[in-house]
Amino acid sequence: ERARTVPRSEPSGPRPGDGRYRIEHEIGRGGMGRVFLAEDQRLGRRVALKTRLGEGERAAARFQQEARATAQLEHPNIVPVYDLDHDEEGQTRFTMRLVEGRPLAEVLQSLARGEGTMARAFGPAELLLVFTKVCDAVAYAHSRGVLHRDLKPDNIMLGRYGEAFVMDWGLARVGDVDVGPGLGPDRIKSDSGEQITIVGSVVGTPGYMSPEQARGAREEVDARSDVFSLGAILYEILTYRRAFAGDHTAALIAATILAEVVPPTQVVPDRPIVAALEPACMRALAREPDDRFDSVRALRDAVAEALEGSREAARRRATAEERLETSRAHQLEHDRLGAQARDRRADAERRLAELPVTAVPEREALFDELGDVEALEARARAAFWEAYGRLISGVREDPSFQPAREALVELLLSRAGELRRNGDSSTAADLEAIARQHDRERAEARLDDPAHLTVESTPPGATVSVVRFVERGPLWEERAASGPELTPGAYAADLRLPDRPAVRATFRLAPGERRNLKVHLPEMGAVEEGFVYVPGGAYLVGGDRLAPEAGPRAEITLRGFAIATHLVTMKEYAAFLNALDDEEAARRAPRIGNTSYWTPANGRYEVPFTDPDGDEIGADWPVCMLSASDADAYARWRSAQTGRLVRLPTSDEWEVAAGGGDGRVFPWGDGFDPSLCRMLTSAPRAGPCPVGSYPRDRSPFGVLDAAGLVREHTSTEIDGQRVVRGGAWPAAPVQCRIGRRSLLGPDETYVTFGFRLAHDV
Structure with missing residues (x-):
């Protein structure tokens, strides 16, 4: 029975009352009695007045024993008994302090439904404070030799001003004397409040009573039985669910005796305070009394200690949450500055690539623009590292705070993806490794x-x-x-x-x-013999910051085309020269300035031959020292000879064919070794060699010698100049990157400039 204000209900029969107490209305009813709101007219105060239900000497004795047992317990968290007397008809009654509030059960049900108002009034800290007060009351009762035997949320009243009271001592045992039913057919209350007759000595409420109570083992019931019931209440405070489930009373009793309790952290894994209190809760709910706390005081101390730890955990959690929140502002700043820098860099690099080398003032103006872009990029990097610092601080403050850890991993992987798109795979790999250190499962799932x-x-x-x-x-x-x-x-x-x-x-x-x-x-x-087919589709180009004039990273769409596996050789170019008249042939022959490096012998261009520097030039060497106009002329001649229209590849076609269009740095991958292509340190003496001599300098499509040997003219024209691609035999490693571009006038020659052909498909 609960002494609390409830909607008025009319009891059957006349209401009790006499000259001292003025009865207003019934406020509660239980298995052993009724509780009325009454006014003590002698003292001028409102009280809860309890009368018994049931007839006979046994019921009267039990009722008086309950009053006397409760009266012995003078504790701030136990409702005091004011008086025990008889009414005008000789019926026993006793009065108690009137508690106006709500039962803990009602609060927990509201919290389980997610009611925000109740959650604000009764947070985890407030509920655990209530629990410690309840433990204090029960520990005091035990010190007086009284076992409650029916502890449950319905029997804990919460007052309006933070009070907590343990109610309904009707099933208590004082020493070896049962206050309430205990022998013979007993009437116990189910969770619905229904009165159910149980044969034997079962005392308590199914779902909260201890296993020994559920078995009817009265001789085993002691203080640890109340510890178990308190453990069930603590479980419900932590999870808003009951520790034992069952559709009916018998099922609840069976679950109490046989079922394993699901740990609270498996029910609510996202509450740190639950993890802190789980050991105490599970120990209190141990099936065997010897495995529980020896006393309610020990349980209370364990909860208080965990609660103190949870306060420190709460402080750490609050700090981690603050770090997470402030990191978001820095992330937004990084994203904003990064987007501005990308757009401005792409525009500046595009305009720079379109300017001739001789346009010095215009190029220097763009250098200034790129300097401003670099300052923006530096600010974006600073914002990234500031966000990283905030998040790493939050993770260290509270390692269990998953949102901060998840945000840290996302930040690192997002930045790594950005770096990979810009061609910086090495730094990206470092950031990905850091992300794995913080949350390997999440990072690998993301990657x-x-x-x-x-x-x-x-x-x-x-x-x-x-x-x-x-x-x-x-x-x-x-x-x-x-x-x-x-x-x-x-x-x-x-x-x-x-x-x-x-x-x-x-x-x-x-x-x-x-x-x-x-x-x-x-x-x-x-597809022409000696050519490979590159199918139409979307490809990545640009974005290699280390490659000179590489341009910004972009995804482009190309139509299918074919490109020659090999560079045009000296032997192939000789056939072209020999088909021209002498004057045209002399004008198209390899040369630097006005110096020709190939003169006819007996009116014909033959290979091998010795050039003016004394070098032996082989037939399978790539032709070089040519202009883009020479390459165009060769393509027109070749088209006329074969009946298939061939041409120079565009700059984008060349880059995709040379690297696969998948973001790699070199035709073979992202790393460099001088043995992989013909460049400055590949051989004891720098110089050309037969095409195809370096099989590792091969693109996914089968294009050879794109990273080394000779640079290649393309058909792409910018402001009257042609784009030249690829590396060459005197090139340093950075000049062998397939993103490298440069511009040259269509009639200008250079010692390392050659070409290969392409055609539409």
């Missing part, structure tokens, strides 16, 4: 979130095999892959159809991307 690939061929029906490019030192090696789910990274798909040439399509898959790759397979004969 390795499977991409989904489907491939459609035109004509349909092609067989498809997929390879993934995997780093091995400086090289990207091919390894077989199978789908449709693929790890993010760079790939190639090889398609084959009968009566069609095999086609390779390259692509890069981002984490979680869904890619439908459409590939056209040309007819037999559509």
Whole structure:
């Protein structure tokens, strides 16, 4: 029974009352009695007046014993008994302090429903303070030899001003004497309040009573039985759920005796205070009394100690939350400045690439613009590291605060992705490694979130095999892959159809991307012998900050084209010169300025030959010392000879054919070694060599010698100048990067400039 204000209900029969007490209305009813709101007219105060239900001497004795047991317990958290007497009809009654408030059960039910008003009034700290007060009351009762035996949220009243009271001592035991029912057929209360007759000595409320109470083992019931009930209450405070579930009383009793309690952290894994208090809660709920706390005081001390630790945890959590919140402002600043810098750099680099080298004032103005861009980029980097510092501080302050850890991983991986798009794979890998250190599972899930690939061929029906490019030192090696789910990274798909040439399509898959790759397979004969086909599609170009004049990273779309595997050789160019008249041939022969490096012998250009510097020039060496106009003239002659229109590749076509358009730095991967291409330190003496001598200088499409040997003219023109691509035999490593570009007048020559051909498909 609870002495509290409830909606008025009329009791059956006459209301009790006499000259001292003026009865107003019934406010509660239980198995042993009724409680009325009354006014003590002698003392002028409102009280809760309890009368018994049931007839007979046994019921009267139990009722008086309850009053006397409660009266012995003078404690701030136990409702005091004011008086025990008889009414005019001789019926026993006693009065208590009137408590106006609500039961803990009502509060927990509201919290379970997510009611915000209740959550603001009763947070975890407030509820645990209530729990410690309840423990104080029960510990005091135990010190007086009184066991409650029916502790539950319904029997804990919360006053309006922070008071907490343990109510309803009707089932208490004083020493070895039962106050309430205990022998013979007992009436116990179910969770719904229904009175259910249980045969035996079961005393308490199913779901909160201890296993020994549930078994009816009265001789085993002691202070640790109340500890168990308090553990069930603590469990409900922590989780807003009951420790034991059952559709009916028998099921609840069986669960109490047999079921394993689900740890609170598995019910609510996101509350630090739950983790702190779980050990105490689970120990209190141990099935065997010997495994529980020896006393309620020990339970209370364990909760208080954990609560103190949780206060420190709460302070750390608040600090971590503040770090997370302030980091977001720095992240936004980084994103804003980074976007501005990207747009301005792309514009400045585009305009710079279009200016001739001789436009010095205009180029210097753009240098100033790029200086401003670099200042913006520096501010963006500072904002990134400020956000990183805030988040790492939050993680260190509270390692269990997942939002800060997740934000840190996302920040690092986002920056790593940005760096990879800009060609800085090394720094990106460092940031990814840091992300893995903080949350390996999340980082790898983010980095390795499977991409989904489907491939459609035109004509349909092609067989498809997929390879993934995997780093091995400086090289990207091919390894077989199978789908449709693929790890993010760079790939190639090889398609084959009968009566069609095999086609390779390259692509890069981002984490979680869904890619439908459409590939056209040309007819037999559509691709010139000695050429490789590059299918139409989307490709990455630019973005290599270390490559001179590389331009910004961009995704472009190309139509399918074919490009020569090899550079045009001296032997092939000799056939062209020999087809020209002497004057035209002399004008188109390799030269530097007015000095010709190839003169005819007996009216014909023959190879091998010795040039003016005394070098032996081989037939399979790449032709060089030519202008873009010379290359165009050769392409026109070759087209007339074969009947197929050939041309120089565009700058974008060359870059995609040379690197696969998948973001790599060199044709073979991202690392460099002088043994991989013909460049300055590849041989004891710098100079050209036969084409194809460096098989590792090979693109995914099969294009050879793009990183070294000679630089290559393209058909792309900017302000009257031609774009030149590739590395060369006297080049340093940075000049061998496929992103490198430069401009040269169409009629200008240079010692290392040659070309290769392309044609439309």
